[in-house]
Amino acid sequence: MAIENIGNMNKMLSGYNTQDWMKSASIEQGSLPQFNELAANPGIGAKPPQSFSEMLASSLTDVNSMQVEANKAIQKLASGQTKNISETMLAVENAEIAFKTMNQVRMKVIEAYKEIMRMQM
Helix, strand or coil: CCCCCHHHHHHHHHCCCHHHHHHHHCCCHHHCCCCCCCCCCCCCCCCCCCCHHHHHHHHHHHHHHHHHHHHHHHHHHHHCCCCCHHHHHHHHHHHHHHHHHHHHHHHHHHHHHHHHHHCCC
């Protein structure tokens, strides 16, 4: 049966319920998470949800602090204050991975912005 439009798809999907879908996929119901239990339940000391811009700003701050820590570790190794090269390399690699990840997020945000700007109104 070909789906010609969204209305036909909705009619087809409305005939199924979650138990039918689980039976067809042979998923045991006991192994599934209970989504009602996963709802946000702020406990004692829990932070309220952040906006996207707040999340990006805090992530940038975290990446910057990792870069600063890596630079300090390199300076300590170069000045002879520490002899542990493995901790220095670990700090540098963590900072590099965090920076690369943040750069990829930045590229995706720019790409999404450009896509939105190309949309016809």
